[in-house]
Amino acid sequence: MKKTSTRLADGRELIYYDLRDDIVRDAADHRPLDRTVTTSEIRRDPLLGDSVAVASHRQGRTYHPPADECPLCPTRDGRLSEIPDSSYDVVVFENRFPSLAGDSGRCEVVCFTSDHDASFADLTEDQARLVLDAWTDRTSELSQLPAVEQVFCFENRGAEIGVTLGHPHGQIYAYPFTTPRTALMLRSLAAHKEATGGDNLFDDVLARELAGERVVLEGEHWAAFVPHAAHWPYEVHLYPKRRVPDLLALGEAARTEFAQVYLELLRRFDRIFGTGEPPTPYIAAWHQAPFGASAEFDGVTRDDFALHLELFTIRRTPGKLKFLAGSESGMNVFINDVPPERAAERLREVASS
Numbered sequence: 206m207k208k209t210s211t212r213l214a215d216g217r218e219l220i221y222y223d224l225r226d227d228i229v230r231d232a233a234d235h236r237p238l239d240r241t242v243t244t245s246e247i248r249r250d251p252l253l254g255d256s257v258a259v260a261s262h263r264q265g266r267t268y269h270p271p272a273d274e275c276p277l278c279p280t281r282d283g284r285l286s287e288i289p290d291s292s293y294d295v296v297v298f299e300n301r302f303p304s305l306a307g308d309s310g311r312c313e314v315v316c317f318t319s320d321h322d323a324s325f326a327d328l329t330e331d332q333a334r335l336v337l338d339a340w341t342d343r344t345s346e347l348s349q350l351p352a353v354e355q356v357f358c359f360e361n362r363g364a365e366i367g368v369t370l371g372h373p374h375g376q377i378y379a380y381p382f383t384t385p386r387t388a389l390m391l392r393s394l395a396a397h398k399e400a401t402g403g404d405n406l407f408d409d410v411l412a413r414e415l416a417g418e419r420v421v422l423e424g425e426h427w428a429a430f431v432p433h434a435a436h437w438p439y440e441v442h443l444y445p446k447r448r449v450p451d452l453l454a455l456g457e458a459a460r461t462e463f464a465q466v467y468l469e470l471l472r473r474f475d476r477i478f479g480t481g482e483p484p485t486p487y488i489a490a491w492h493q494a495p496f497g498a499s500a501e502f503d504g505v506t507r508d509d510f511a512l513h514l515e516l517f518t519i520r521r522t523p524g525k526l527k528f529l530a531g532s533e534s535g536m537n538v539f540i541n542d543v544p545p546e547r548a549a550e551r552l553r554e555v556a557s558s
């Protein structure tokens with residue numbers, strides 16, 4: 206992998222990640238952009254103890270542009286985009302309309318391929334591996350920023366999820382705090398360690414799931430299952446079999462196998478509802494141990510955390526979406542219409558032959 210860092214016209218950082226080591230990336234950004242002024246404020250809810258990022262500058266952001274005005278396509282035929290070069294493999298840049306900025310963290314965009322009409326599932330294993338390497342490098346770099354405590358790499362796919370750009374891309378949020386979901390996991394880890402005299406909750410959950418009926422696929426280094434209490438109609442958790450706290454700690458063999466396993470999972474997701482349906486909308490979310498002092502919790506350290514990816518769709522049946530309605534949005538209690546055992550069975554049925 207070759208990494209080339211540059212600056213866009215408004216001062217934002219952009220990084221090319223290339224498969225070929227002899228590539229030269231020296232195109233300049235010729236757009237007349239003003240320096241970005243971003244204001245983002247983290248407000249804490251006194252009753253729930255969680256945080257809300259208030260980012261009013263996002264109102265003017267690009268919303269469903271026509272394909273020939275896509276800001277994530279490379280710059281070609283005199284049409285200037287966010288990416289100054291005329292081609293790329295994987296590119297990462299600071300979001301022009303970030304939800305988190307300055308002392309409140311950082312938001313980046315990850316373009317998975319220069320092919321506007323592709324999706325992650327269309328990538329080759331080499332390309333998918335390059336994205337994994339880019340996620341890993343960004344986790345390393347962002348975790349070193351003084352304000353940052355947690356790095357979250359994710360992809361929202363599909364207009365139903367609220368994606369405003371069709372080009373295959375994901376995002377990285379670097380938060381200045383440990384997120385509520387991660388804090389809950391750390392709390393459960395600590396309670397389990399205490400209750401069992403030292404056992405690791407992630408290890409126990411993985412062992413139990415692998416012995417059960419909700420396994421979706423298993424490789425030498427990775428295993429994927431629908432969890433016992435899945436929140437979403439189709440939800441898969443993908444774990445490296447050897448527990449590591451974050452992407453940086455993944456071994457070489459696991460990194461190589463990841464591309465294969467993850468592409469297969471995404472391709473199965475697109476087949477869940479049969480042919481003739483639009484591509485399955487999904488969210489893919491990496492869970493990594495936080496950095497900094499808040500990773501230490503009640504006898505638990507960041508090494509107790511297990512890196513994993515949670516992949517889920519909000520589609521229930523063809524043409525029907527699961528909305529977060531009263532119980533979910535009002536009380537945080539999920540109602541799931543698809544039994545997790547049935548979801549796992551379906552995800553095995555649609556395996557690539």
Ligand SMILES: [Zn+2]
Nearest residue numbers: 275278321372
């Ligand atoms: Zn595009």
